Amino acid sequence: MSTEFEPVLLAHVGQPESHTLGYFEQHGGYQSLKRILSDVSPEELVEQVKASALRGRGGAGFPAGLKWTFLDKKSRPIYFCLNADESEPGTFNNRILMEEDPHQVLEGLILSCYATQASTAYFYMRYEYPRAWDRVQRAVDECYAAGYLGPNILGSGYSLDVFLHRGAAAYICGEETGLIESIEGKRAWPRIKPPFPAVEGIFRKPTVVNNVETVACVKHIADRGVEWYRSIGVPPDPNNPRDIGSFGPKLYCLSGHVERPGCYEAPMGITVRELIDQFGGGVWKGRRAKAAIPGGISMGLLREDEFDCPLDFNGPGRYGCLGLGTAAVVVMDETVSIVDFLHNSCQFFAHESCGQCTPCREGTSWALKMLQRIKAGRGRLFDLDLLLEIGDSIGIMPGTTICGLADGAAWPIKNAIRKFRDEFEQYIRQTNPNGYAETSPVPAFDLHAIHGTISSST
Amino acid sequence: MAIVTIDGQEIEIEDGARLNGIEAARRAGVEIPHYCWHGGLSVVASCRMCLVESGRRDLQTGQVSMLPKLVPACQTPATPDSVFITNSEKVRAARAMVEEDLLIRHPIDCPICDKAGECSLQDYHFEHGQKERRADLKPFTSRRRSLGDTVTLFVDRCVMCTRCVRFCREVAGTSELMVTDRGAHEEIDVFPGFPLANKLSGNVVDICPVGALGDKDFLYQQRVWFMKGHSHVCAGCSTGCSIRIEENQGQIYRLKPRENPHVNQWWMCDEGRYGWKYVHAGERLTAPNAEGKVLEWPAIIDKLQTDLPKAGRLAVALSPFQTVEEAYLLAKFIRQIDPQALIGVGPIPHSGDDESYPSGFTIRAEKCPNRRGIEKLAGALQGELLSWDTLVKRCHPEDEHSAQGLWIAGGYPAPAPWGTDPWITESLAALPLLVVQETFPSPLGERATFQLPATTFPEREGSFINYGDRIQSFTWAIRPPSGVHADGQLYWRLLQQPGLYQARPVLSELAEFFVYFSAASGPIPDVGLDLKINQLAASGPELAGIASAHTPHPTA
Numbered sequence A: 001m002s003t004e005f006e007p008v009l010l011a012h013v014g015q016p017e018s019h020t021l022g023y024f025e026q027h028g029g030y031q032s033l034k035r036i037l038s039d040v041s042p043e044e045l046v047e048q049v050k051a052s053a054l055r056g057r058g059g060a061g062f063p064a065g066l067k068w069t070f071l072d073k074k075s076r077p078i079y080f081c082l083n084a085d086e087s088e089p090g091t092f093n094n095r096i097l098m099e100e101d102p103h104q105v106l107e108g109l110i111l112s113c114y115a116t117q118a119s120t121a122y123f124y125m126r127y128e129y130p131r132a133w134d135r136v137q138r139a140v141d142e143c144y145a146a147g148y149l150g151p152n153i154l155g156s157g158y159s160l161d162v163f164l165h166r167g168a169a170a171y172i173c174g175e176e177t178g179l180i181e182s183i184e185g186k187r188a189w190p191r192i193k194p195p196f197p198a199v200e201g202i203f204r205k206p207t208v209v210n211n212v213e214t215v216a217c218v219k220h221i222a223d224r225g226v227e228w229y230r231s232i233g234v235p236p237d238p239n240n241p242r243d244i245g246s247f248g249p250k251l252y253c254l255s256g257h258v259e260r261p262g263c264y265e266a267p268m269g270i271t272v273r274e275l276i277d278q279f280g281g282g283v284w285k286g287r288r289a290k291a292a293i294p295g296g297i298s299m300g301l302l303r304e305d306e307f308d309c310p311l312d313f314n315g316p317g318r319y320g321c322l323g324l325g326t327a328a329v330v331v332m333d334e335t336v337s338i339v340d341f342l343h344n345s346c347q348f349f350a351h352e353s354c355g356q357c358t359p360c361r362e363g364t365s366w367a368l369k370m371l372q373r374i375k376a377g378r379g380r381l382f383d384l385d386l387l388l389e390i391g392d393s394i395g396i397m398p399g400t401t402i403c404g405l406a407d408g409a410a411w412p413i414k415n416a417i418r419k420f421r422d423e424f425e426q427y428i429r430q431t432n433p434n435g436y437a438e439t440s441p442v443p444a445f446d447l448h449a450i451h452g453t454i455s456s457s458t
Numbered sequence B: 001m002a003i004v005t006i007d008g009q010e011i012e013i014e015d016g017a018r019l020n021g022i023e024a025a026r027r028a029g030v031e032i033p034h035y036c037w038h039g040g041l042s043v044v045a046s047c048r049m050c051l052v053e054s055g056r057r058d059l060q061t062g063q064v065s066m067l068p069k070l071v072p073a074c075q076t077p078a079t080p081d082s083v084f085i086t087n088s089e090k091v092r093a094a095r096a097m098v099e100e101d102l103l104i105r106h107p108i109d110c111p112i113c114d115k116a117g118e119c120s121l122q123d124y125h126f127e128h129g130q131k132e133r134r135a136d137l138k139p140f141t142s143r144r145r146s147l148g149d150t151v152t153l154f155v156d157r158c159v160m161c162t163r164c165v166r167f168c169r170e171v172a173g174t175s176e177l178m179v180t181d182r183g184a185h186e187e188i189d190v191f192p193g194f195p196l197a198n199k200l201s202g203n204v205v206d207i208c209p210v211g212a213l214g215d216k217d218f219l220y221q222q223r224v225w226f227m228k229g230h231s232h233v234c235a236g237c238s239t240g241c242s243i244r245i246e247e248n249q250g251q252i253y254r255l256k257p258r259e260n261p262h263v264n265q266w267w268m269c270d271e272g273r274y275g276w277k278y279v280h281a282g283e284r285l286t287a288p289n290a291e292g293k294v295l296e297w298p299a300i301i302d303k304l305q306t307d308l309p310k311a312g313r314l315a316v317a318l319s320p321f322q323t324v325e326e327a328y329l330l331a332k333f334i335r336q337i338d339p340q341a342l343i344g345v346g347p348i349p350h351s352g353d354d355e356s357y358p359s360g361f362t363i364r365a366e367k368c369p370n371r372r373g374i375e376k377l378a379g380a381l382q383g384e385l386l387s388w389d390t391l392v393k394r395c396h397p398e399d400e401h402s403a404q405g406l407w408i409a410g411g412y413p414a415p416a417p418w419g420t421d422p423w424i425t426e427s428l429a430a431l432p433l434l435v436v437q438e439t440f441p442s443p444l445g446e447r448a449t450f451q452l453p454a455t456t457f458p459e460r461e462g463s464f465i466n467y468g469d470r471i472q473s474f475t476w477a478i479r480p481p482s483g484v485h486a487d488g489q490l491y492w493r494l495l496q497q498p499g500l501y502q503a504r505p506v507l508s509e510l511a512e513f514f515v516y517f518s519a520a521s522g523p524i525p526d527v528g529l530d531l532k533i534n535q536l537a538a539s540g541p542e543l544a545g546i547a548s549a550h551t552p553h554p555t556a
Helices: A021-026 A031-039 A042-052 A064-069 A093-100 A102-116 A130-146 A176-183 A212-230 A272-279 A338-352 A358-378 A381-393 A405-419 A421-431 A444-451 B021-027 B089-104 B120-128 B163-171 B203-207 B297-310 B324-337 B371-382 B388-394 B422-429 B443-447 B487-494 B503-513 B515-521 B532-538 B545-550
Strands: A079-084 A120-125 A161-166 A207-211 A249-256 A262-267 A289-293 A328-333 B002-006 B009-013 B051-057 B064-066 B082-085 B144-146 B151-154 B177-180 B187-190 B213-215 B228-233 B242-248 B251-257 B314-318 B342-345 B405-408 B433-438 B450-453 B462-465 B470-474
Touching (some): A021 A102, A031 A102, A031 A212, A042 A064, A042 A212, A064 A102, A079 A102, A079 A176, A079 A212, A093 A102, A093 A130, A093 A212, A093 A249, A102 A120, A102 A207, A102 A212, A120 A130, A120 A176, A130 A161, A176 A207, A207 A212, A212 A249, A249 A272, A262 A272, A272 A289, A272 A328, A338 A405, A358 A381, A358 A405, A358 A421, A358 A444, A358 B089, A381 A405, A381 A421, A381 B089, B002 B021, B009 B021, B021 B082, B064 B082, B089 B120, B228 B470, B297 B324, B297 B433, B297 B450, B297 B487, B314 B324, B314 B371, B314 B388, B324 B342, B324 B371, B324 B462, B324 B503, B342 B371, B342 B388, B388 B422, B422 B443, B433 B443, B462 B503, B470 B515
Parallel strands (some): A079 A120, A079 A207, B002 B082, B314 B342, B314 B405, B405 B433
Antiparallel strands (some): A249 A262, A289 A328, B002 B009, B051 B064, B144 B151, B228 B242, B242 B251, B462 B470
16 A cells, blocks of 8 residues: 555544544634535536545445436435445444544535535434543534624524434444435335435435535535545546546554554455554454455455455455445455355344345345254255355346345355355254255254244244 | 336326325235325324335436435325335335334234234234244243223234224224333223224224234124125115125125225125124024915915016015015016006115214115115005105005005015004004015014015115116025025016026116116126216206216317
8 A cells, every 4th residue: 555645434443532623623624624515516516426426435336426416306305315224244434533633524525515505414324432422522512603604604604403312223224215205204225216315215205315524524625625536546447437546544443463452444456454454453363364345244254265355345245245335344264164154144134134125134144044953053054055046036137125134134145155155064064964965945943942932043 | 197106117107196105006906015104094104014115207218216225115206207115125124124023023813803804914924024033932822811892802912003093093083092101012902981982983993904903793703704705785785885795605704894985985884894794693583484484485486476467556665674676576577567556765774873983984874775775666666656655655445546566676684664654553553455574574564465575685686776866786695594585586586587686787778768877788896886977977067067068169
């Protein structure tokens, strides 16, 4: 990585009082907001963000500026949703931003709302972030007092209200249409698309949903310009005309078996190995790494020999993973059993599946049941084929579900079994020497001991 | 006109028809399996059973480009140039997957499930499912709970299509049902203290594609394959819902709504659905009697034929529970004896106000199926409409043109409405000759010269005309109980017609003689026929937009 890289998103994290308006204004905060509200039209700001090729930081990497241009221009009001329901296992970059530098997020939010001409913004924060909640609420109050929020901001004629909305601890609320349903007070069942939120979102009005880190990047694009932004990261793949590149600084959440876990800022495209060695201080206790999750558990799994995978929007895909996701790298050392990893992953997705689409609801719970049985010493080699079949058939990639949760459930299954099949087979043969070759359904009577009583089994 | 291709077969879809893949395929004779989609409810596309391959045909080149992913047919509109493939290997695999998924936690208790025989899960499994079970067997449970007075939920059988939840929100507007918990733990439930208690509640059982929702009234009463269904019309109110009467050997077990976009869409109310019990009530009048003596039918018919002509001025009250054909035969018989006979209508039962639901479905306050029909008939025959009250007055001895003989046609479900007013009973019982046809004995009937058992709606044949002038024809679903002559057959015999009563020739006669009925000269479709169309046409091209549209303007 280049040595001259200067962190901007985390520049003030760790400084005393970094979350206050006073500190933020002393360090140049809200200067861009003042300049843009007086000198730059919303259309010009949208063009700048489009030109920067800023891609959404929430997981899918959809170009933010392009998303904004899809808004239905005829329908008013426009709503802006800030997705701070950061629930992907291993991910905590939004939390750092909201707790340590909330005004950075708010300035980005106000700029993004100005660009999209939204009059109301909902700040959807996950339930488990009480400190972030307090600090963002305080920051919003400070902004209202200082005139950065409310009617006629800084005399520009532009008005904006921000409402904090606290989730109730469901993973699915991070899916943009699930989030919209949740804000409307409904069960967070993702909506069928079309219509997309840009046409019909909250209360059937045009809506933008963006991640916390995405709007923070908007602030820095406004501060430093498009050229600066495009000087960082990975240019487009010349062989892929649809690729717009992976530019800009990125927050990487590093956790698991590393010496110094944490949230680090690096240019897009850093490899897993560089991240572990340069930021994480190497693998924990000098052990060898076995595998790593590239970007939150739903993105799949990388083997140790795949650690040269660059963490940009295209890199993990070339290694069989789903994508960059939230860039949350979880490192597992050689002592970790991949069977345990997959069991944990299946447990998470079976628990969090919203239950709307049949393939996801039943597929995730079936996979978990099989993993529970394998762990209980009643695994069969046939189960691996069934698991792979589930992994290959659920999700929006094959078109069998409404939202991407099932893809997230499928990728760990597919990656773990395809990349570590020997380990699974060995585990099953060792723990179930008499029955590993069975293929007929396991009788119900045998399952009581594994799944517990009927009603308490997951 | 849009051309849509389904499995290589091209079909035409008229402009303005907003069809999805399932509906378009249906027109091509292709059944796309589905659970959550229902024509009367919003689209959620969550069961994923209707996954198909979809694409577009380029009009210029004829080139077909298909989407790489499967799409739910319910959510995919059939637009011009749409291409659907419903029988590819990929589609078959997806269906097998969904079918297998739905059976993982299903108890597979078909032998004790009411839905067996008409269950989508069962049918689709045989058609689209895996040959063998691959998932672990599920310990059998049979959890159930009451959702309200009418419906029981069998929790484990549910496939979470949420049709019932959407029905309560969108059609009934009462939102009692909801989904609790998440993922594989999801269940349908009600809030404590707020049971499923709307007047359309029985419909959730009909739309449940599996055996999860059981109708408490029908539960464990009859296997569905033993029952025969008969297209009929509900007699509960003047909406006249299209229904199916399901019976086995003359015993009715349940009524179900029949799809009719012009009347009841897919629904019927609980009042109608469960309101047929009186048909099999033991208290029904089943023997005809004259002057208090029970007589055999041939004797009764002889006596009617001799006594009625001797009575003097006659009057008849047609019943709003009779079909127009039956009413017409009765009126014809009476007018044959006394050409000046008064023809009026019986009492019209009312209760409360019309109740409309968000979907437009309306339960009407007028609790009879055929007021419109008999009023039009009586009015046309009499030249003016004689209401029940007028008719009673005209039968009172103080009236100068007082009738001496009155025939009251009944068939009312509950105790007949004339039984309550002593003034009516006294003045009518004083008539020299009174014929009362009734389902249940009333004080007036007991004092009548002739007390004849009347028919109930499943035993009738003919046509009802609902509040909106829609005529719907049907034949009898069950035979009347022994001792009861069906109204139509009785009048047929009184008119000394040969053979058995059949409604169709009578309706043709009506259509020939009365303008109001003229549209009914041809066949009556399953969804009925709007008689207003011909009325407008009959009143001249100026009033009938439909007529002028097809007739060139004289000045053009």
